[in-house]
Amino acid sequence: MYRIYYENNFRESVCFTSWPYMVTGGDIFDGKWDEIENEDHIQGFERKIQDKTLDIEIKAIGAEFRKAVDVMNDVFERDILASKPGKLWVGDSYMKCYITESSKDGWVSDIDIVSDELKIIADYPYWIREVEYPPFRKEASSEKSSALGLDYEYEYEYEYSGDQSVQYLVNDHYTDSGFRLIITGPCINPAIRIGGHLYELRTTLYDDEYAVIDSSTRYTQDRSVYKVQKDGTKVDLFNARNKDSEIWQKIPPGKSTVTWNGNFRFDITLFNERGAPRWTL
Structure with missing residues (x-):
């Protein structure tokens, strides 16, 4: 039941x-x-x-x-x-x-x-089902994990390529999904491409700071992009987004290529929405 x-x-x-x-x-x-x-x-x-x-x-x-x-x-x-x-x-x-x-x-x-x-x-x-993916780590951590031959539990969602330059995200939903993307500092002007689409912030994140791109809702007025400083202060980053590329564009269904410079870690959670709860779990 x-x-x-x-x-x-x-x-x-x-x-x-x-x-x-x-x-x-x-x-x-x-x-x-x-x-x-x-x-x-x-x-x-x-x-x-x-x-x-x-x-x-x-x-x-x-x-x-x-x-x-x-x-x-x-x-x-x-x-x-x-x-x-x-x-x-x-x-x-x-x-x-x-x-x-x-x-x-x-x-x-x-x-x-x-x-x-x-x-x-x-x-x-x-009805929302959250799908949390394993962290996309800094390049050094990724290389270490690959060298040790670690086999991730979430292999169907996330995998390393042989040359470490390309990783993947698999959205198993039948339509585009909202997301919450958390970028962890330190880094400067973090940029990530998912399925060829660019998500970029023109800001600096220091140690113990992180930025959030929240596209978990389909209502534009409720979306947000901000960073949280070391002391917990929240700073709006709406004007720091790359205005030439939609920062809240949803993640398409299927397998998407993920690329970034490998200098920072980020985490992503997808929000898969339905009009009724799934009958089968």
Whole structure:
């Protein structure tokens, strides 16, 4: 069975696939795309704010039952009061959302089990599976690993070529994926090509500094590019990007060649989005 649980922004979670909470139904596996219409013609599709339901039972004995009800509501409400969406997980994918309503049935009899219908609302109703790749290391580290003949667990995603000049990234999703790219200093004007596309920042990163290119969302206004200094100060790098090459261009599906000068390390995570959770894990 899928593990289904809600995780808030305070590292608290409620699991709906083990007692005292057990899922009994709902529509979280349903998906809907809204058409973009112009003069009676469909121009494309988008996903607007969506409501979902999750039906559960809460079952425990005595004080543990009352505690289970209160703890669950506390976990949900902390995100609501903070106006920060939590994550509803189904298997290895999640949707950013709030749980805003709880409709209980059968509580009048004062027994140790009740049915509860939870209402979920999301303004970014995509199910996201994060795929984190092994680090693309400095050239010296890469040469050492290759010389030792190390066999990486993630060989299907990442491999060394014989001459150390080319490495690869494999996106197993069926469409382009958003990403988060973290470049670790020290380095000057870091530039990386993935699938022939240039991602370049015209800035200096010192020891214990790193830059982040965040294209994890399809909404332009929520994307970011910045660096974090040694003392934790965040500095916007929007004007330091190479303006001739789209800094947030998504990573295409399939195998992409990755090239850079080898003088710095970087890490990349892909964000694969779907309209509904995957049926098979």
